[in-house]
Amino acid sequence: MSNVDAAEIRHFSSLASRWWDPRGEMAALHHINPARVRYIENAVGGLRGKRVVDVGCGGGILTEALAVRGATAVGIDLAEASLEVARLHGLESGIKCEYRCIASEALADEAPASFDVVCCLEMLEHVPDPASVIAACAKLVKPGGDVVFSTINRNPKSYALMIVGAELIAGLVPRGTHEYAKFIRPSELEAWARAAGLTAVELRGMRYNPLLKSASIGNDMDVNYLMHCRRDAA
Structure with missing residues (x-):
């Protein structure tokens, strides 16, 4: 696939063994x-019994959580090392998920309109062409189904907090994880989603508190934010 940044794949592959260390780099x-997970579950009207794909699943942290909520969860990624960690953790936890090393575009061609919910979180800012991934997500979801994106806004505040603060000073995120030019404004995400046949239902901010080691959903979209979209039922 052309929509792949080899440096990003190498970076996340190098972190594979630490995906499930809650006190480590992740x-x-x-x-x-x-x-x-709470946001997704509320936005889509519950996960139980639904078929969900986690695009850019990494080591499966979100994928497993979706399965725990009752979804039939599939995780896809192009970093095979991360997928191996996800599979191994699934064996240890007993939580059943399916993992595949395949691009979103390829899966969309193979299995269009086959998921009730598509999640693509913290992934769009790591690919050369995010609009292509968004179009694939729109193709993967069933008519009337839900797509949830999350990414990072592009502005001076997000640069200061996510790159200078989180990566270079506090070490909350591994160095080299983010590239400011790849951050995405909400208006850009909404335009790409609309072009792909998705309607933006809700836009919410996500604030991370490193001292409390927790996050909350609110109205501040200056840095991290989520967008809930729906595909036309027609």
């Missing part, structure tokens, strides 16, 4: 995950 992801 700790922030563990801290924000409960808030993300």
Whole structure:
């Protein structure tokens, strides 16, 4: 696939063995995950019995949480090392998920309109062409189904907090995880979603508190934010 940044794949592959260490380099992801899952569950009207795909699943932190809520969860990623960790953790936890090393675009061609819910969280800012991934997500979801995106806004505040603060000073996120030019404004995300046939239902901010080791959903979209979209039922 052309929509792949080899440096990003190498970066996340190098972190594979630490995905499930709640006190390690991926700790922030563990801290924000409960808030993300609650938001998704409320936005889509419950997860039980629904078929869900987690696009850019990494080590499966979100994928497993979706399965615990009753979803039939599939995680896809292009970092095979991360997927192996996800599969191994699934064996240890007893939580059944399916993991595949496949691009969202390829899966959309293979299995269009086959998921009730599509999640693409903290992934769009890591690909060369986010609009292509958004179009694939729209193709993957069933008519009337839900798509939830999350990413990082592009402005001086997000640069100061996510790159200078979180990566370079506090070490909350591994260095090199983010590139400011790839951050996405809500208006850009909404435009790409609309072009793909999705309607934006809700836009919410997500604030992370490293001292409390938790996240909350609110109205501040200056840094992290989520967008809930729906595909036309027609």
